[in-house]
Amino acid sequence: MQKTIVITGGAGFIGSHVVREFVVKYSHYRIVNLDVLTYAGNLENLRDIEDKENYTFVKQDIRDFDGVLSLFRALKPDAVIHLAAESHVDRSISDPTSFVTTNVLGTVNLLNAVREVWAGNYAGKLFHHVSTDEVYGTLGDVGLFTEETSYDPHSPYSASKAASDHFVRAYHDTYGLPIVITNCSNNYGPNHFPEKLIPLCIHNILNNKPLPIYGDGKFTRDWLYVVDHARAIDLVFHGGRHGESYNVGGFNEWQNIDLVKELCRQMDEKLGRRAGTSAQLITFVKDRPGHDLRYAIDATKINRELGYTPTVTFEEGLSHTIDWYLANPDWLANVTSGAYQSYYEQQYK
Ligand code: NAD
Ligand code: TYD
Numbered sequence: 001m002q003k004t005i006v007i008t009g010g011a012g013f014i015g016s017h018v019v020r021e022f023v024v025k026y027s028h029y030r031i032v033n034l035d036v037l038t039y040a041g042n043l044e045n046l047r048d049i050e051d052k053e054n055y056t057f058v059k060q061d062i063r064d065f066d067g068v069l070s071l072f073r074a075l076k077p078d079a080v081i082h083l084a085a086e087s088h089v090d091r092s093i094s095d096p097t098s099f100v101t102t103n104v105l106g107t108v109n110l111l112n113a114v115r116e117v118w119a120g121n122y123a124g125k126l127f128h129h130v131s132t133d134e135v136y137g138t139l140g141d142v143g144l145f146t147e148e149t150s151y152d153p154h155s156p157y158s159a160s161k162a163a164s165d166h167f168v169r170a171y172h173d174t175y176g177l178p179i180v181i182t183n184c185s186n187n188y189g190p191n192h193f194p195e196k197l198i199p200l201c202i203h204n205i206l207n208n209k210p211l212p213i214y215g216d217g218k219f220t221r222d223w224l225y226v227v228d229h230a231r232a233i234d235l236v237f238h239g240g241r242h243g244e245s246y247n248v249g250g251f252n253e254w255q256n257i258d259l260v261k262e263l264c265r266q267m268d269e270k271l272g273r274r275a276g277t278s279a280q281l282i283t284f285v286k287d288r289p290g291h292d293l294r295y296a297i298d299a300t301k302i303n304r305e306l307g308y309t310p311t312v313t314f315e316e317g318l319s320h321t322i323d324w325y326l327a328n329p330d331w332l333a334n335v336t337s338g339a340y341q342s343y344y345e346q347q348y349k
Contacts, residue, residue, distance in 0.1 A: 001030040001054065003124075006077045008062060008110065009084030011035040013192045014130070014226055016045035018081060021230040023055045030054050032075060034068075035084060036061040039339055044331055045191045062106035065113065072113045079126040081237060082110055085164075088195050089134075089157045090347055093289060096156035103160035104167070111171045118177075127179045128237050129168040133222070133247065134158035135183060138292035145183075146298045147245050154290045165245070172243045181245035182236050185297045189226030189317065190324035194336060195343065198318075201260055202325045203332060205267045205278045212348055215287030217257030220294040224250035225317035228310040235306045249297025250310050257282075266322055285348065 005022065009015040010033030023031045031054055035041045049055055060067055062084050085103050086092065092099045111127065118125050136145040137152030151166075153159040171177040192199040201211045232248040240246055254262075264278035271278075302308040312320075325332060 002028045003078040004030045004032065004075055005079045005081060006032045006034050006072075006075065007081045007083065008034045009041070009082070011037055011041035011043055011045060011057075012083065012087070013040070013045075013189075014187055014229060015083040016042075016191055017189070017226045017230040018083065018233055019046060019055070020049055021227070021234055023049045023052050025234070027052075027054055030056070032077070033057045034060050034062070034071070038086075040087065040193050042191070042331075042335065044334070062109055063101050065109040068109050068113045069116060072117045076117065077114070078124055079128065079237070080110060080114060081128045081130065081233065082107065083130045085161070086157070088193075089155045090195070090288065091343075092155055092157035092160070094346070096160075099156050099160040103157075104163045107164035108167050111167060111177065115171070115175060115177060122176065122178050125178050126237065126242070127168065127171075127177060128233065129165065129179060129181045130233065131165050131181055131183045131245075132158065132161050133183050133185045133249065133295050133297050134292065135162040135165055136295075139294040139296055141294070144296050144298035145247060147183075147247055147301055154292055169243075169245075178242045180236050180240040180242060182233060183245060183247050183297075184229050184232070185222035185224050185249040185295060187226045187229050188223050189321050190328075191331075192226070192321075194332065194340070195347075197256065197259075198263065198321065199325065201263055202267070202322060203336060205264065205281065206325075206332075208281065210283040211260055211264075211278075211281045212283055212285040213257055213260060214285060214291060217255065217260070217284065218293075219256050219291060220253050220296070221256070221259075222249045222296045223252050223254060223259070223314060224248065224310060225312040225314075228312055231311070232302060232308050235308050236302065239306050241305070246302045246306075247297045247299050248302060248308070249299045250314070251297075251299065252310075252314050253294075253296050254314075263318065263322070266319060270322055270326065
């Protein structure tokens with residue numbers, strides 16, 4: 001194996017697609033999936049590649065510095081691609097502290113561990129931090145986030161991600177640690193946990209349950225198919241300039257209400273339901289506190305420097321996503337049993 005790459009959070013939604021992208025494409029890299037398996041981590045996401053020779057899973061909590069350090073001493077990683085995080089805005093509103101311990105302290109633990117094992121010998125080494133466009137705060141009706149946009153987070157989730165980005169950049173500026181950061185817009189696709197808008201609505205349409213739309217539904221997000229995000233991470237990991245950040249997005253803005261209507265339309269078609277059936281489930285509910293109006297990414301830099309463009313149109317990606325959930329009812333049933341029920345009742349009571 002030419003390189004050992006630790007991918008943190010590899011059992012989660014995006015992490016599992018990144019692990020697959022690297023395991024399949026780079027048979028000469030040893031890929032180590034480091035994940036503590038919270039409610040959002042699911043090894044079922046990786047069944048198709050778990051027997052590959054260049055793949056290993058290690059259960060480890062990034063909040064446990066000693067555990068991370070001894071693992072890194074044993075593995076001697078050449079690089080870390082860091083996705084492990086608490087990732088849901090609504091959960092960050094009810095439990096902000098776990099976002100600090102995992103997203104901020106966990107990131108600093110990883111940075112300290114690589115500093116220790118790399119010991120100033122940074123040739124061929126890289127810490128790739130995966131972050132979000134939510135660190136930039138909110139846009140009005142016009143404009144796009146560029147890499148120069150000032151950070152202005154509003155939710156405990158985005159504040160914790162912003163803090164982690166600052167630490168990663170500070171370790172580059174202070175200690176010379178080789179780093180890159182990617183800030184991506186909203187992802188969607190297979191294996192998305194049904195606490196987030198799209199999989200939650202797919203799950204509820206299948207069960208004839210209300211589709212909760214926060215506020216007036218005019219909040220706007222820029223949606224990117226998850227495999228296109230994994231490709232962007234691959235490009236930046238291999239070709240991004242160290243010390244730099246790269247915005248990743250789909251140039252694909254949707255107001256929540258329009259997106260859910262399109263989802264309803266496609267679901268009715270696929271389920272053989274009369275047109276308009278699922279849309280009747282749309283229910284406007286109390287708004288999320290501190291709800292950011294609009295996110296939209298200017299992805300010019302990654303396009304210009306690394307030739308990146310998304311390959312999957314939203315219509316194709318959404319259709320493929322719905323097909324995946326329809327073909328994997330067991331996956332959905334497993335993740336929505338038990339603790340999910342109490343989360344759902346608490347959040348939507
Ligand atoms: P996710 O919640 O689906 O998965 C997170 C993973 O991290 C899970 O497998 C979980 O078990 C693991 N994890 C959590 N706490 C851990 C800990 N203390 N130690 C080890 N592992 C831990 O999240 P996601 O949506 O796949 O997001 C992955 C990353 O991408 C996050 O850093 C997130 O901020 C970022 N991001 C997400 C989006 C999005 O739309 N989902 C967009 C841009 C950036
Ligand atoms: P979400 O998928 O939680 O992602 P994020 O908050 O990180 O953008 O939410 C996407 C949008 O959908 C956001 O504007 C909040 C809204 N939303 C609802 O209207 N209802 C819901 O039940 C959820 C989970 C989200």
